[in-house]
Structure formats: C-alpha cells, structure tokens
Amino acid sequence: MSISAPASLRVAEYRLRNMWRWRGGIIAFGLGNPILYLVSIGIGVGALVDANSPSGIDGVPYLVFLAPALLAAAAIQSAQDEVSFPTLAGFLWNKVFIGMRATSLTGGQIAEGVLLAATVRVVFTTVVYWLVLWVFGAVDAGTALPLVLVSTFAGICWGGFVLALTARVKDDGGYISIMWRLVIMPMFLFSGTFYPLSTLPLALQWIGWISPLWHATELGRWLSYGAPLAPWQALVSFAYLTALGLGGLLLGRRLFEGRLTQ
Amino acid sequence: MPVIHARALTKAYPSASGEVLAVAGIDLDVSPGESFGILGANGAGKSTTMRMIGATLQRTSGELAILGRDPSREGPVIRAHLGVVPQQDTLDTELTVRENLLTYGRYFGLSRSQLRPRIEELLDFVQLQDKRDERVEALSGGMKRRLTIARSLVNDPSLLLLDEPTTGLDPQARHILWDRLYQLRETGVTLVLTTHYMDEAEQLCERLVVMDAGRIVAEGSPAELIRQYSSREVVEVRFGAQRNTEVLPQLQGIGDRVELLPDRILIYTATGEADLQEIVARGHMPITALVRRASLEDVFLRLTGRSLADE
Ligand SMILES: Nc1ncnc2c1ncn2[C@@H]1O[C@H](COP(=O)(O)OP(=O)(O)OP(=O)(O)O)[C@@H](O)[C@H]1O
Ligand SMILES: [Mg+2]
Numbered sequence: 276m277s278i279s280a281p282a283s284l285r286v287a288e289y290r291l292r293n294m295w296r297w298r299g300g301i302i303a304f305g306l307g308n309p310i311l312y313l314v315s316i317g318i319g320v321g322a323l324v325d326a327n328s329p330s331g332i333d334g335v336p337y338l339v340f341l342a343p344a345l346l347a348a349a350a351i352q353s354a355q356d357e358v359s360f361p362t363l364a365g366f367l368w369n370k371v372f373i374g375m376r377a378t379s380l381t382g383g384q385i386a387e388g389v390l391l392a393a394t395v396r397v398v399f400t401t402v403v404y405w406l407v408l409w410v411f412g413a414v415d416a417g418t419a420l421p422l423v424l425v426s427t428f429a430g431i432c433w434g435g436f437v438l439a440l441t442a443r444v445k446d447d448g449g450y451i452s453i454m455w456r457l458v459i460m461p462m463f464l465f466s467g468t469f470y471p472l473s474t475l476p477l478a479l480q481w482i483g484w485i486s487p488l489w490h491a492t493e494l495g496r497w498l499s500y501g502a503p504l505a506p507w508q509a510l511v512s513f514a515y516l517t518a519l520g521l522g523g524l525l526l527g528r529r530l531f532e533g534r535l536t537q
Numbered sequence: 538m539p540v541i542h543a544r545a546l547t548k549a550y551p552s553a554s555g556e557v558l559a560v561a562g563i564d565l566d567v568s569p570g571e572s573f574g575i576l577g578a579n580g581a582g583k584s585t586t587m588r589m590i591g592a593t594l595q596r597t598s599g600e601l602a603i604l605g606r607d608p609s610r611e612g613p614v615i616r617a618h619l620g621v622v623p624q625q626d627t628l629d630t631e632l633t634v635r636e637n638l639l640t641y642g643r644y645f646g647l648s649r650s651q652l653r654p655r656i657e658e659l660l661d662f663v664q665l666q667d668k669r670d671e672r673v674e675a676l677s678g679g680m681k682r683r684l685t686i687a688r689s690l691v692n693d694p695s696l697l698l699l700d701e702p703t704t705g706l707d708p709q710a711r712h713i714l715w716d717r718l719y720q721l722r723e724t725g726v727t728l729v730l731t732t733h734y735m736d737e738a739e740q741l742c743e744r745l746v747v748m749d750a751g752r753i754v755a756e757g758s759p760a761e762l763i764r765q766y767s768s769r770e771v772v773e774v775r776f777g778a779q780r781n782t783e784v785l786p787q788l789q790g791i792g793d794r795v796e797l798l799p800d801r802i803l804i805y806t807a808t809g810e811a812d813l814q815e816i817v818a819r820g821h822m823p824i825t826a827l828v829r830r831a832s833l834e835d836v837f838l839r840l841t842g843r844s845l846a847d848e
Contacts, residue, residue: 285643292640293631374627377593378644378692379617536595 282380286388289371290361291395305400308349309407316469317341317413332471335500342413343495344468344488346404346422350430351488353400355459357393358434359451362441365389372535382532386442390434390524397430398423414499421498429491432520436487438527442534462486467493490515538605540696540727541567541590546599547751548585559585561751562599569695572718572728574742576735576833578843581748583731584624587700590729591621604696617645620694620726624701626685630673634665634684637673642691652691659687662717679710686714690721697721699730703737715740735833749841759833766839767831768793770809774816774823775801784821791815796838805835 294301321337332340365372365385375385401423408414414422437454444450465475465482466489472480483489490512496502497509543565549556560582567573577583588594589601592608592615601608603615628637638659642652660666663683668676676684682702689697702718703711711734718741722728732738738745739759747755747762755762772792776784778800785797792806806812809828816823837843 282646285646288643289640369630370627371629373593373623374629374641375644377591377616377619377621377623377627378641379613379646380644381613536593 282384283387283391286375286380286385287391287395288388289375290389290392293361294357294392294396301396301399302403305353305403306407309345309404312345313338313407313411313413317345317411320469333496333500333502338411338413339500340496341469342408343422343426343499344466344492346401346408346426347429347488347491347495348463348466348468349404350397350401350426351433351462351491352459354393354397354430354434355437355454357396358389358437359441359454361389361392362438363444363447363450366442366444366534367447372531376535382530382535383528385535386438386524386527386531390431390438390527393434394427394431397434398427401426401430418499422495425491425494425498428520429487429516432516432523433487435520435523435527437523439523439530442527442530462488487516487519538569539566539602540569540571540604541565541573541729542600542602543590544600546586546589546601547597548582548589548594549597550585558751560589563746563748563751563753565746565753567727567729569727570722570725572722572730572741572743574738574745575729575731575748576733576738576745576837577731577748578733578841580750582751583748584700586748587698587729587731588623591619591698592616593621617692618695620689620692620697622682622685622689622697622699622702624704624731626681628673628681628684628688633670633672634676635660635669637684638688638691641688645692647692655691655693659690662690663687664713679706682706683710683714686717694726696727696729699728701731701733704733711737735837738833747837747840754840755836762833762836763831765836767835768805769807769831770805771829771831771835772804772806772809772813772816773801773825773827773829774804774813774821775825776821776823787819787821788816803835803838805831 317338321341324337325331331337372385376382405414405419405423409416409419441450461482465479466472466486467483468488472483472489475483493502493504494509494512497504543563545562545564546560547558547562548560549558563586575583575586585594589596589608590603592603592612595609604618606615608615629640632640635656638656639649639652642655647655660669663686665680665683665687668680673681673684682705686699686702699718703714706714715737718728728741730741742759744756744758745762746753755766757765775781781797781800781802785795785802788795788802788804791812792804794805796803796805804812813826813828
C-alpha cells in the first residue's frame with residue numbers, strides 16, 4: 276500500500292476537483308442537515324423527553340445524548356454518497372475508471388483514491404456538523420478532537436465497506452435507493468441513535484450490534500460525556516469498525532482491479 | 538528487443554453458452570519504430586488483441602511481452618510508456634478539452650509544470666486550440682477522436698495503440714489524422730493500428746496482419762500481400778443484380794479467378810483491358826465496367842470471403 280500511496284493521491288485529486296464543482300451543494304447539505312435535525316428532533320423531541328425524565332437519558336439532556344449519534348450518522352452517510360456515486364459513475368455512467376486504468380494507475384489505486392477523496396468529504400462534513408452541535412450547546416468544546424476523529428473513522432470504515440459492495444454492481448437500477456432505504460435508514464433508526472439500544476426488544480437489538488453506526492455512537496457517547504462503556508466494549512467496537520473498513524478496502528482494491536482487466 | 542512479442546496468444550471470454558474464443562492463438566512480433574496494422578472484419582478479435590497489448594485485458598493463455606515485460610505482472614510500468622486510443626472514446630465529457638489532457642497527464646504522475654507546455658503542443662498538433670475551453674460534450678465526433686489522440690500522446694509514449702482511429706470521421710478529418718500519424722512515425726514512435734479501411738492500412742502500415750475469427754490468416758507488407766493473394770489487375774463488371782449470376786458461367790476462361798459479389802463480378806487477371814474486350818466480344822454488355830489495380834480489399838476478400846467495404 277505504501278508504494279501505491281502517491282498514485283492514489285492522483286485519483287483523489289481528480290475526485291476532489293470534481294467535488295469542488297459541487298461545493299455549493301456539499302456546503303449547503305453539510306450545514307442544513309445538522310440544523311434540521313437539531314431543531315426538529317434535538318430541540319423539539321428533546322423538550323418532551325427532558326420534561327418527562329428530569330434526570331435525562333444517561334444522566335444528560337436529550338440533545339447531549341443525541342449529538343454523538345447524529346455526528347457519526349452524518350459521517351457514515353456522507354461516506355456512503357461519496358463512495359457509491361463515484362464508483363457507479365466510474366464503472367457504469369461516464370466510465371472514467373476505464374480511461375484511468377489505461378494509464379499507469381492500477382485498479383487498486385483507483386479504489387484507494389476514491390476512498391481517500393471521500394475521507395476529505397467526511398472530515399469536512401464532520402467538522403461542520405460538530406461546529407453546529409457546539410453552537411447548539413450539544414457538545415463541549417473539549418470534545419472536538421475525539422468526537423470528530425471517532426466519527427470520521429466510522430465514516431471511512433463504512434466507506435471501505437461500500438467500496439467493495441459497489442465495485443460489484445453491474446447494473447445501477449435502484450442500487451443507490453435500495454442502499455438508502457434498506458441499509459442506511461434502518462441503520463439510522465435502529466442503532467440506538469434516538470434512544471438507548473437496550474430500550475428495543477432483544478429481537479431487534481442485533482441490528483445495533485452489527486451496525487457500525489451503533490459502535491461509533493457508543494464510542495462517541497463515551498468520549499463526549501463519559502457514558503459508561505467497558506474497555507473491552509470500546510475495543511470490540513473499534514476492532515469491528517477497523518475490520519469492516521480494512522476488509523472492505525482490501526477486497527475493494529481486488530474487485531476494482533479485477534473488473535478493470537476484464 | 539521487439540516492442541511486442543506474442544506467441545500462441547489467446548483470449549476466451551465467458552459467455553452464456555460456455556466461452557467465446559475471441560483470439561485463438563496468434564503470434565506477433567513488432568519491432569521498434571515500425572508501423573504495424575491489424576485488418577479484420579467485425580468480431581475478428583482486433584480490439585481484444587489491442588487491449589491485451591495495452592495491458593488492460595488479462596490474456597487467457599500464451600506468451601506476451603510488451604517492451605520486454607509481461608503485462609500481467611508489470612502492467613503499470615508498461616502502460617506508463619503506452620499511448621492508447623481505444624475504439625470507444627473514454628473522454629471525461631464533463632471536463633473541457635484542456636482539463637481532459639491535464640487530468641490524464643496527472644494520472645501518469647506528470648507535474649503541472651511539465652504538462653502546461655505539453656498540452657499547448659498537443660492542442661496545436663490536433664488543431665483543437667480554438668476548442669480548448671469547450672466542454673467535451675459539445676465536440677463533434679471527429680474532434681473527440683482528435684482529442685483522444687492528443688490525450689494518448691500526453692505521456693510521450695514509445696508505443697501508440699490506435700483501435701480504429703478514424704472510424705466515423707469524414708474524409709478530411711481522416712486525412713488530417715493520417716498526416717499527424719505520419720509525423721509521429723518520423724519521430725520513431727512505434728504505431729500499431731487496427732482499421733476497416735484498406736486505404737488507411739495501405740497508407741499507414743509498413744506491415745500488417747489480416748485477422749479472421751481470432752486467427753492471423755496472412756502477414757506482410759501491403760505490396761507483398763497484394764502480390765501473394767491477388768493478381769495485378771482486377772476487372773469489375775456489373776450486369777445488374779439478377780443477371781450477374783446468369784452471366785457468370787459464361788465468363789469461363791477469362792482471367793485467373795472470378796469472384797461473384799452481390800452487386801458485381803470481379804475478375805482477377807494480369808491483362809484487364811484485354812479481358813474486358815473478351816467479355817464484350819462474347820456478347821455480354823456490362824452496365825458498368827472498370828479495370829483497376831489490385832488492392833488490399835481484394836486480398837481481404839480472397840482471405841476471408843468477405844468484403845470489408847460492405848460492412
Ligand atoms: N467483453 C466481452 N465479453 C464477451 N465477448 C466479447 C467481449 N468483447 C468482445 N467479445 C467477443 O469477442 C469477439 C471479438 O471481439 P473484438 O471486439 O475483439 O472484435 P473486433 O475485431 O475489434 O471487432 P470490431 O471491428 O467490430 O471492433 C467477438 O465475437 C465479440 O463478440
Ligand atoms: Mg474492435
């Protein structure tokens with residue numbers, strides 16, 4: 276991977292230049308999304324929850340409980356978009372990967388470059404989101420680095436997984452919307468995002484256990500306001516995210532190369 | 538060291554009914570500076586061969602060395618020295634002409650300062666200076682083709698692979714392109730091209746192979762091939778679609794060989810004018826008649842039983 280690093284930067288450069296042309300939308304979405312959630316759920320639902328349980332959830336106000344989950348979800352969702360769209364475009368729509376692979380680049384480097392550029396987008400989204408959370412008083416200033424890092428990490432790991440998944444899509448018919456409806460949304464709703472996972476019936480809790488968002492949220496709540504988390508649990512969550520991301524990237528690199536030499 | 542060396546090279550694509558053997562064991566040797574052509578009908582295996590040479594398609598079996606290296610192990614190093622004009626343009630249609638060249642150069646790891654003057658040269662070379670800031674979407678087919686050729690040169694390749702570079706171009710654009718390829722040849726670049734156009738092959742290729750159904754059926758310079766597989770002259774006569782078949786048996790003894798095409802009869806001979814007079818003397822007045830020198834078209838027809846001009 277070390278040898279190919281500079282080459283994947285060239286692919287990332289192309290992706291970033293492409294993203295730059297959509298900067299208006301990326302910024303508007305980056306800001307609008309957190310504000311919308313914070314106002315509607317954080318403050319609206321929060322007022323209701325806090326009125327009914329004066330000690331709050333986990334001993335903190337609802338907004339503070341919610342914030343790390345929203346941040347991780349935003350990171351994961353922006354990784355989803357920034358990996359799946361360019362990958363489908365590269366293989367199926369404008370097929371730029373075919374042109375790239377005719378140069379000295381390898382399929383693996385193209386895969387790395389896509390993930391690298393997505394990382395930049397994830398970092399941007401997470402930083403902006405964190406700032407909005409901070410303005411709304413949902414996070415303390417001291418949480419900036421740990422929260423941004425853990426959310427970004429979750430985003431990148433999800434990105435690696437999506438890289439491998441999208442690399443196999445032969446026909447884009449509905450792939451994007453299926454992913455959003457059947458994976459991203461259920462993950463958002465059932466990962467202990469809006470209430471502790473333990474509130475769900477046991478039969479549904481497994482969704483949380485396999486959900487990278489739940490693992491990222493657990494880590495985030497622990498880092499943000501010291502929610503209880505056993506060290507082994509923190510380790511498992513970290514390892515789970517790493518395995519997902521690294522496994523996805525390694526498989527994705529092979530799938531990209533294979534598909535571009537057929 | 539040959540630029541391209543292939544022995545028993547094959548490519549089988551998986552298909553619904555098992556496999557398609559697109560390239561069925563070919564031998565090739567192309568030396569530095571040569572301009573080499575691959576002629577063949579639709580589906581003969583030209584693009585498949587080109588893509589294996591370009592290290593963008595994994596071969597099924599056989600030996601292949603490009604610039605002395607094995608493409609399945611050293612693809613990136615090989616591709617760094619190749620220029621590729623694929624049959625289908627792979628330009629980035631959302632970018633401008635100049636941005637396409639810049640982006641492509643960056644993929645090779647060339648610096649912006651290296652690329653800036655290079656791009657100007659290339660824009661001049663393919664006469665696209667006035668379109669430099671136009672989005673590729675807005676270019677005509679011929680302009681896109683010229684841009685693809687400019688793009689293939691951005692890394693100063695020592696081997697240029699052109700898969701049907703002029704298909705779809707008008708005659709003027711083709712001649713501009715030929716002229717550019719001549720110039721490149723002078724600089725010592727090795728050219729490998731596939732084409733459907735016999736005149737293109739005669740103009741550009743010092744040596745060529747004829748492919749049919751994945752195999753090489755003949756090889757040589759255009760002149761050698763014509764000498765070997767055709768007579769010196771060809772008489773083309775038309776009697777009208779119905780009558781061609783009726784007249785055919787009555788032309789026995791004229792020329793070395795007679796070929797019946799849907800719309801005309803070809804007579805291969807050394808003495809065209811005399812043979813035409815003989816036809817008329819036997820009482821068959823053609824609607825049109827032509828005596829011409831044999832061309833690669835005739836070689837192709839002889840070897841494959843198909844006329845490329847009809848495709
Ligand atoms: N990706 C593929 N999958 C399966 N079969 C393929 C694929 N590409 C080409 N073929 C088959 O391989 C054979 C050779 O195709 P190829 O494109 O190499 O021919 P060609 O000589 O370039 O033809 P053309 O003049 O039409 O460009 C054909 O039978 C074609 O159907
Ligand atoms: Mg072809």
